[in-house]
Amino acid sequence: MAKGSSLHKTADSLISWIIPVVLVILWQILSTLGWISGQTLPEPIGVIEAALRLSESGELFQHIGESTSRALVGLVVGGGIGLALGFLNGLIPAAEKLLDTTVQMLRNIPHLALIPLAILWFGIGEEAKLFLVALGVFFPLYLNTFHGIRSVDPGLIEMGKVYGLNGWPLFRQIILPGAMPSILVGLRYSLGIMWLTLIVAETISSDSGIGYMAMNAREFMQMDVVVLSIFMYALLGKLADILAKLLENRCLRWRM
Amino acid sequence: MDSHISGTRLFIQGLQKKFGNRLILSSVDLDVKPGEFIAIVGRSGCGKSTLLRLIAGLETPTGGAIIQDGHRISGLNPAARVMFQDARLLPWRKVIDNVALGVGGAGDSQKESAGRLLRQVGLAEYAQEWPGILSGGQRQRAALARALVSRPRLLLLDEPLGALDAFTRIEMQQLIEKLWQEQGFTALLVTHDAEEAVALADRVVLLKNGTVDLEVPISLPRPRQRSSALFASLAGKIRDQVMDSIPTSQKPMVKTMSFIRSRNG
Numbered sequence: 001m002a003k004g005s006s007l008h009k010t011a012d013s014l015i016s017w018i019i020p021v022v023l024v025i026l027w028q029i030l031s032t033l034g035w036i037s038g039q040t041l042p043e044p045i046g047v048i049e050a051a052l053r054l055s056e057s058g059e060l061f062q063h064i065g066e067s068t069s070r071a072l073v074g075l076v077v078g079g080g081i082g083l084a085l086g087f088l089n090g091l092i093p094a095a096e097k098l099l100d101t102t103v104q105m106l107r108n109i110p111h112l113a114l115i116p117l118a119i120l121w122f123g124i125g126e127e128a129k130l131f132l133v134a135l136g137v138f139f140p141l142y143l144n145t146f147h148g149i150r151s152v153d154p155g156l157i158e159m160g161k162v163y164g165l166n167g168w169p170l171f172r173q174i175i176l177p178g179a180m181p182s183i184l185v186g187l188r189y190s191l192g193i194m195w196l197t198l199i200v201a202e203t204i205s206s207d208s209g210i211g212y213m214a215m216n217a218r219e220f221m222q223m224d225v226v227v228l229s230i231f232m233y234a235l236l237g238k239l240a241d242i243l244a245k246l247l248e249n250r251c252l253r254w255r256m
Numbered sequence: 257m258d259s260h261i262s263g264t265r266l267f268i269q270g271l272q273k274k275f276g277n278r279l280i281l282s283s284v285d286l287d288v289k290p291g292e293f294i295a296i297v298g299r300s301g302c303g304k305s306t307l308l309r310l311i312a313g314l315e316t317p318t319g320g321a322i323i324q325d326g327h328r329i330s331g332l333n334p335a336a337r338v339m340f341q342d343a344r345l346l347p348w349r350k351v352i353d354n355v356a357l358g359v360g361g362a363g364d365s366q367k368e369s370a371g372r373l374l375r376q377v378g379l380a381e382y383a384q385e386w387p388g389i390l391s392g393g394q395r396q397r398a399a400l401a402r403a404l405v406s407r408p409r410l411l412l413l414d415e416p417l418g419a420l421d422a423f424t425r426i427e428m429q430q431l432i433e434k435l436w437q438e439q440g441f442t443a444l445l446v447t448h449d450a451e452e453a454v455a456l457a458d459r460v461v462l463l464k465n466g467t468v469d470l471e472v473p474i475s476l477p478r479p480r481q482r483s484s485a486l487f488a489s490l491a492g493k494i495r496d497q498v499m500d501s502i503p504t505s506q507k508p509m510v511k512t513m514s515f516i517r518s519r520n521g
């Protein structure tokens with residue numbers, strides 16, 4: 001039965017790839033026929049060639065590495081603060097009273113609106129991009145952690161107390177696992193915002209990374225590299241989502 | 257059996273509980289012998305759960321005292337375990353680890369006791385499952401195992417079987433009675449079911465207007481035959497007494513039944 005269902009799954013995922021593959025083939029045919037001009041879109045083969053060319057020179061990986069490390073550092077800093085503050089405000093009512101209104105107010109400012117300010121403060125160096133990514137991922141993690149902690153079944157907490165759990169053991173055995181589904185939703189949401197912020201920030205001002213690669217290629221009219229950059233972003237976004245999904249499957253096995 | 261322990265003796269005196277300005281329990285007096293099985297009945301909202309929570313140490317009294325084996329209860333009552341209407345199993349722990357929580361951990365010896373209790377409640381084959389797949393009755397069995405695995409001297413049951421179907425309920429009552437006879441703990445059971453009270457209790461206590469209104473000793477031999485006429489009439493009379501205690505109907509209660517003695521005369 002397990003074998004049958006896994007076969008089924010493979011078939012299912014194959015089906016979902018039919019349309020993308022057909023579209024790419026169609027795109028290639030239309031480009032070869034000259035129906036899509038090279039000025040609008042490069043042909044798929046051209047994009048692949050660009051990928052190979054840039055891989056060989058190592059340029060592609062260097063840019064991917066730059067972007068990824070920016071994304072991760074921003075995530076760790078902003079997400080870490082969001083998580084910590086979510087725990088703090090979720091667990092300690094006094095902290096919530098003091099901080100939550102402020103956080104809710106700041107949430108209404110779109111973080112991308114701060115780009116000019118960030119450039120003024122930090123220049124176009126790493127700090128500006130880190131600041132923006134960290135700010136962007138902070139809110140989803142904060143909000144979902146806070147909400148997750150608040151929505152832990154009070155009956156379970158009371159049960160824990162009857163069984164002598166208190167302080168750290170109560171947190172680790174009941175509150176944290178209870179809040180985990182919500183925290184992971186926050187993480188997935190943050191990952192989306194992380195890439196989006198990075199794309200915008202790197203496109204506007206950067207001297208390395210995928211966004212820089214795209215903008216640089218635009219100046220030299222290298223359409224294939226521009227499209228390649230877009231694909232790289234999509235790929236990295238998808239990869240992050242898959243990792244988050246795996247983490248979810250691991251942490252939330254009990255929900256299946 | 258060597259597993260027999262002595263239940264706690266509870267001496268409740270003038271117990272009072274207010275929530276804000278609302279007086280829920282005005283003055284509860286109750287004397288519970290070690291190993292006795294008490295059923296507490298009363299209309300919804302009369303403070304039955306509150307009384308159990310006070311004994312468990314989950315609430316603090318606003319007056320009076322609960323003396324357990326000569327010591328006044330303050331803070332969480334370490335001798336007590338509580339079983340609630342919902343099983344309150346941790347969904348992220350395997351059934352056996354939920355039971356092991358009752359002995360405070362997941363070490364080998366804890367798992368061993370947890371496994372033993374699971375066998376006693378008939379859930380051995382579900383030890384490695386997530387609680388999510390259990391039926392309502394199985395969840396309550398697991399909760400019962402968790403409550404009893406530490407050999408508590410006092411078991412507080414707050415309508416633990418209220419959500420189960422009639423057959424499962426009778427099955428669970430027999431299980432609770434069996435484990436109570438084996439282990440010898442003192443038991444306080446809150447229930448809405450007069451038959452359940454008569455089936456299990458040595459004494460049925462009626463809570464009304466914030467105080468113990470009536471105590472009915474049940475001296476039927478165990479195991480109790482539900483089909484007997486005496487059983488049915490006892491259950492019927494307890495039901496009548498609960499229904500009579502509607503706060504609005506202030507008619508004086510006539511207590512003529514010989515086996516019922518009123519506390520206040």
Ligand SMILES: Nc1ncnc2c1ncn2[C@@H]1O[C@H](COP(=O)(O)OP(=O)(O)OP(=O)(O)O)[C@@H](O)[C@H]1O
Nearest residue numbers: 275276280298299300301302303304305306307448
């Ligand atoms: N923490 C609390 N704060 C304020 N009021 C409370 C609290 N806990 C219980 N009460 C009130 O105390 C009264 C008695 O509640 P309790 O839960 O003890 O009733 P009960 O007899 O168990 O009812 P039921 O049979 O429906 O379970 C109710 O009016 C309830 O609203």
Ligand SMILES: [Mg+2]
Nearest residue numbers: 304305306414
């Ligand atoms: Mg209740």
